[in-house]
Amino acid sequence: MKPENRILAVLSLLVGLLFLSPVLYSIWMSFQTADAFYAGEVAFTLDNYGRAIGQFNFARYLANSLIVSGLVTVLGITLATLAAFAFARFRFPASDLLFGATVATLMIPSHISLIPNYLTLAKAGLLDTYAGLILPAISNGFAAFFLRQYIRGIPKALDEAAYMDGATPLQVLWRIIVPLSRPAISSMALYIFITEWNNYIWPLVAVGRQDLYTLQIGLARLYRVNPGEGLIDWPLVMAASTITILPVLIGFLLVERHLVRGITMGAIK
Amino acid sequence: MFPAGANSAMLRKLTPYLFVAPLMIFIAVFTYIPILTSLNLSVREWNFLSSNMPFVGLRNYEQLLLSRDFWNSLRVTTLFAVFSVPLRLGAALVIANYLVRETLSSRLLRGALFLPSVTSTVSIAVVFSWVFSTDYGMMNALLEPFGLGRPQWLQDPHLALWVLIFVNTWKQIGYDIVIYIAGLQAIPRELYDAASVDGGRRWHVFRRVTLPLVMPTTYFLLIISVIEAFQVFTIVNVMTHGGPAGATDMLVNLLYEIGFVLFDIGRGSALAVILFVLLVALAIVKSRIIGSKVHYEA
Numbered sequence: 272m273k274p275e276n277r278i279l280a281v282l283s284l285l286v287g288l289l290f291l292s293p294v295l296y297s298i299w300m301s302f303q304t305a306d307a308f309y310a311g312e313v314a315f316t317l318d319n320y321g322r323a324i325g326q327f328n329f330a331r332y333l334a335n336s337l338i339v340s341g342l343v344t345v346l347g348i349t350l351a352t353l354a355a356f357a358f359a360r361f362r363f364p365a366s367d368l369l370f371g372a373t374v375a376t377l378m379i380p381s382h383i384s385l386i387p388n389y390l391t392l393a394k395a396g397l398l399d400t401y402a403g404l405i406l407p408a409i410s411n412g413f414a415a416f417f418l419r420q421y422i423r424g425i426p427k428a429l430d431e432a433a434y435m436d437g438a439t440p441l442q443v444l445w446r447i448i449v450p451l452s453r454p455a456i457s458s459m460a461l462y463i464f465i466t467e468w469n470n471y472i473w474p475l476v477a478v479g480r481q482d483l484y485t486l487q488i489g490l491a492r493l494y495r496v497n498p499g500e501g502l503i504d505w506p507l508v509m510a511a512s513t514i515t516i517l518p519v520l521i522g523f524l525l526v527e528r529h530l531v532r533g534i535t536m537g538a539i540k
Numbered sequence: 541m542f543p544a545g546a547n548s549a550m551l552r553k554l555t556p557y558l559f560v561a562p563l564m565i566f567i568a569v570f571t572y573i574p575i576l577t578s579l580n581l582s583v584r585e586w587n588f589l590s591s592n593m594p595f596v597g598l599r600n601y602e603q604l605l606l607s608r609d610f611w612n613s614l615r616v617t618t619l620f621a622v623f624s625v626p627l628r629l630g631a632a633l634v635i636a637n638y639l640v641r642e643t644l645s646s647r648l649l650r651g652a653l654f655l656p657s658v659t660s661t662v663s664i665a666v667v668f669s670w671v672f673s674t675d676y677g678m679m680n681a682l683l684e685p686f687g688l689g690r691p692q693w694l695q696d697p698h699l700a701l702w703v704l705i706f707v708n709t710w711k712q713i714g715y716d717i718v719i720y721i722a723g724l725q726a727i728p729r730e731l732y733d734a735a736s737v738d739g740g741r742r743w744h745v746f747r748r749v750t751l752p753l754v755m756p757t758t759y760f761l762l763i764i765s766v767i768e769a770f771q772v773f774t775i776v777n778v779m780t781h782g783g784p785a786g787a788t789d790m791l792v793n794l795l796y797e798i799g800f801v802l803f804d805i806g807r808g809s810a811l812a813v814i815l816f817v818l819l820v821a822l823a824i825v826k827s828r829i830i831g832s833k834v835h836y837e838a
Contacts, residue, residue: 276644276645279643279645280643280644280645280648282645283646283649284645284649284652286649286652287648287649287652287653288652292678293667293668293671294663294667297667297670308676350563351563353559353562353563354559356559357555357557357559358560361555363553369560372564372572373563373564373567376567376571377823378819378820378823378824379575380815380820381771382771382792382795382812382815382816383578383816384570384571384578385796385799385812386577386581386799386808386812387574387581388570388574389800390577406570407570409566410566410567410570412571415563469659469660469662471661471662471773471774471777472774472792476796476800487662490666494666495778503673505670508666509667512660512663512666515662515663516659516660516663519658520659523658
């Protein structure tokens with residue numbers, strides 16, 4: 272690397288760190304005692320994490336977020352892939368209409384279904400359950416659209432050869448289309464997981480029981496209904512916030528390029 | 541491919557429907573039927589508890605349009621959009637122009653700028669609640685040495701909305717930059733070379749080549765960020781609850797308050813329908829523009 276490039280890289284890193292400084296500082300703060308923070312001193316501790324996880328139930332919220340986001344991702348990808356395969360490979364009466372209805376969901380703002388979905392789930396007795404958190408989130412029109420475009424790029428001759436050998440459509444999907452669509456499927460899985468992980472308004476209305484809170488709800492409550500009287504216990508809140516950010520942050524660092532590519536492609540939506 | 545016979549012919553016709561059915565059922569139940577439900581509820585009076593929901597015609601719409609809360613929310617949301625969108629796009633284009641080359645330094649910086657857009661909005665709202673808190677916040681710690689006082693950012697009706705605009709911009713700008721970079725990289729290099737040969741200076745090249753050629757990207761980002769601005773909820777709910785004195789009471793926050801705090805389902809649904817019409821109109825404009833973008837690149 273040329274020396275001026277190295278300088279530029281260091282400079283960029285500094286600008287990036289400056290931009291992220293509020294979050295980076297919040298992580299630093301989460302390892303400080305509250306007394307030290309308010310006195311403007313430095314005193315290292317893990318106690319905030321201990322209290323967030325134990326006393327304030329964040330281990331449970333973390334588990335809930337993983338369960339909900341995980342299931343939404345698996346079910347969402349399954350539904351989207353099945354439909355995308357049919358839309359890409361079969362012509363059938365109403366296929367244009369149904370595909371149009373799928374794509375049109377991208378234009379429909381989610382708030383219109385907030386009250387009706389609440390009522391639907393109340394009627395089904397599913398408020399305050401995992402199912403109530405998961406079911407409204409698993410139909411993803413964008414993922415179906417995106418995967419359909421991708422599958423259309425896979426040569427149809429591969430399908431036909433498999434059909435000649437006596438494969439069923441489900442086998443063609445599973446043995447040929449899915450393996451060849453892996454990059455698109457993993458981009459979409461990531462996109463669904465992150466969206467669901469960060470979902471706030473739906474869990475806010477669908478869940479009242481504390482043991483079903485996701486991290487987002489738990490964190491908002493911890494900050495809003497602050498345990499410390501008068502002064503907010505910022506280091507404790509920041510420990511909870513760090514727990515909330517961390518899984519996506521780690522995932523991001525692992526697959527950043529992949530994700531950026533997925534999102535850039537997503538811009539055509 | 542399929543065993544012969546009448547049954548299998550039937551099955552073959554049915555196959556694609558079986559593949560699309562699960563998705564279609566969920567889309568119908570949780571996306572399309574709710575639109576009709578909202579329309580129906582918007583002409584009724586109901587509070588979740590009472591056993592009957594009498595038809596009241598357009599009274600909910602009338603009440604809404606005569607209320608100060610609605611016009612306040614519309615004004616606040618419009619202000620938010622009018623100031624946050626140009627800020628986001630302007631800054632994003634300038635930054636993207638610097639980061640367009642595939643070097644290590646530009647990739648590092650892109651990564652850092654992009655990170656907030658995939659980070660939990662609640663976490664960001666909590667972190668910035670601290671940044672802008674009056675007594676122990678980062679912002680006042682930075683400003684005070686310069687004699688700029690200690691503004692009560694989130695308690696001052698003149699400042700709170702600006703804080704939310706700032707936080708939203710900070711969170712979303714990385715996405716805008718990534719999209720702009722994709723748009724910039726699609727511009728043929730020869731155009732830049734030609735402009736440089738003509739003796740064009742940096743600003744000249746930017747204005748004559750870059751700006752017109754990223755116009756489709758700009759339109760795209762413009763519409764989606766306006767749509768987004770009209771759906772902002774999380775940062776409001778966490779940072780201000782719509783206050784102080786309604787200064788940050790954006791439309792979806794008002795919808796949440798009417799529907800899930802006051803339990804006025806009729807009026808909440810009427811607001812949902814109005815917002816829906818507004819956003820679908822914007823989305824249709826967007827899809828037209830994407831159509832023209834394809835044409836533009838051809």
